[in-house]
Amino acid sequence: MYDFIRISISLLCCILPCSIAFNLLDIHNRTTARMGIYPCRIDLKREMINTMNEIVIDYNNLNFHKLQLHTGSTYPLGFNNISTLCDTDDKRYFGFMRYDYSKKYNDTDIFINNDILRTPNTLYNTLYHEVLHAIGLDHTNNTGFMNYSVSTDIYGNVVNDRRKLYMSVDDFKGVRYLYRRQMRKNKQK
16 A cells, blocks of 8 residues: 555656646747847836846846846837837737747847836736746746736726736746757857
8 A cells, every 4th residue: 555655656756747838939049148138218117127127136046047137228120139128008918029930030029018017016927927938938828927917807907916926837947948958059059
């Protein structure tokens, strides 16, 4: 009986880690472990800049890719190898990321809806979600940033802004995989 329980536990320990399955976007050929992001305008909302700086610190503590929010600004004119952070009044999205499907350019442009600037946890969660897209993660069915959705009332107002998410094991494994893949590519050069 005890051997059966011990074998069952051993099998579970092997199966459970395999059930975490991050999804990747096939968008980049990043060649460095750094990702610089520029505000799209010099007068980008302070809430967005402060939240992005908080995300940069939180993400950089993982010791993988290094994010940096640059000072100054640039306008996201198509694909120009410059990643940008911008606000939008487009009501269809709380946040979205645009990238070059052809992989010719290595930039992403992150857009965050101005309506969530007054909901700090939703702003943080949405912006972190889009940053992870920019790094290369896709949506997943597992709990975490890459399965995040904004809760709204019938009028489209954000509700339930009580919690800030943290990176799940699934998110972490996806970022670690991308970082290691990038490091292997760099060693082959």
